[in-house]
Amino acid sequence: MSLPGLLRAEEEAVQPPRDPAYQLVWADEFEGDGPVDETKWRFEEGFVRNHELQWYQKDNASRKNGLLVIEGRREKVKNPRFEEGSRDWKKQRWEADYTSSSITTMGKHDWTFGRFEVRARFTPLSGLWPAIWTTGRGRWPHAGEIDILEYYSGRIYANFCWAGKHGRDLWNTGSHSIGRFVTDDSWKDRFHLWVLEWDEEKMTVWLDGEVLNTQLMKHVKNQDGPAINPFLGPQAFRLNMAIGGPQGGDPSKTEFPQRYEVDYVRIYQKDG
Numbered sequence: 246m247s248l249p250g251l252l253r254a255e256e257e258a259v260q261p262p263r264d265p266a267y268q269l270v271w272a273d274e275f276e277g278d279g280p281v282d283e284t285k286w287r288f289e290e291g292f293v294r295n296h297e298l299q300w301y302q303k304d305n306a307s308r309k310n311g312l313l314v315i316e317g318r319r320e321k322v323k324n325p326r327f328e329e330g331s332r333d334w335k336k337q338r339w340e341a342d343y344t345s346s347s348i349t350t351m352g353k354h355d356w357t358f359g360r361f362e363v364r365a366r367f368t369p370l371s372g373l374w375p376a377i378w379t380t381g382r383g384r385w386p387h388a389g390e391i392d393i394l395e396y397y398s399g400r401i402y403a404n405f406c407w408a409g410k411h412g413r414d415l416w417n418t419g420s421h422s423i424g425r426f427v428t429d430d431s432w433k434d435r436f437h438l439w440v441l442e443w444d445e446e447k448m449t450v451w452l453d454g455e456v457l458n459t460q461l462m463k464h465v466k467n468q469d470g471p472a473i474n475p476f477l478g479p480q481a482f483r484l485n486m487a488i489g490g491p492q493g494g495d496p497s498k499t500e501f502p503q504r505y506e507v508d509y510v511r512i513y514q515k516d517g
């Protein structure tokens with residue numbers, strides 16, 4: 246079932262071509278100005294994952310001029326969960342030096358199979374870690390993860406992750422130098438189209454019509470717990486910009502604030 250009135254008359258040509266059998270089932274166009282629509286998204290708060298430096302908070306995400314703007318800032322925020330001597334990294338830091346936002350449809354909406362389209366832009370700088378990704382219901386990595394976009398340390402990533410033996414994580418990683426895509430200074434100013442197509446046979450991620458990574462579904466099976474393919478079940482959507490951490494790199498020489506802007510998220514499925 247399609248959602249009327251969401252496709253703009255001036256829509257650019259979609260790359261890669263979209264099978265006409267795909268129908269729009271969910272979208273956020275981020276039109277107008279104001280807060281993020283919390284009937285569609287929920288916010289993550291505080292220190293969340295990967296020993297990253299940012300404190301996630303609502304204040305750093307809003308709709309501005311028809312865009313979702315996630316702003317990374319260099320600012321100090323006290324950690325109310327701080328505990329002297331704690332072994333939990335989320336409680337060891339008494340304050341954060343950076344803030345940002347992370348939004349997810351987890352607990353509100355998720356989907357099994359489809360075509361996910363996201364038009365977005367960011368400036369590829371040291372310490373920034375913008376992402377477009379999905380996670381399934383249940384514990385990680387057993388519920389699966391699809392990274393439609395990760396950028397950090399000068400590389401663009403498109404990844405698929407599920408459970409290996411003894412709770413470890415198995416990855417199919419597509420890693421590409423940012424130089425493959427950045428041909429001039431205007432790259433950071435232009436919006437780019439990330440696409441995931443996902444069905445019973447395979448998952449493929451594109452950036453501006455170029456394939457970043459493909460995973461055949463027949464080769465996916467959790468090796469810890471039930472031997473299932475987590476990508477046969479629903480995945481919820483996530484948008485965030487992390488800062489720093491072991492993978493994100495050093496943000497100390499990067500000027501802030503920095504913006505990660507999303508024009509739209511559109512999710513298509515085929516009938517049945």
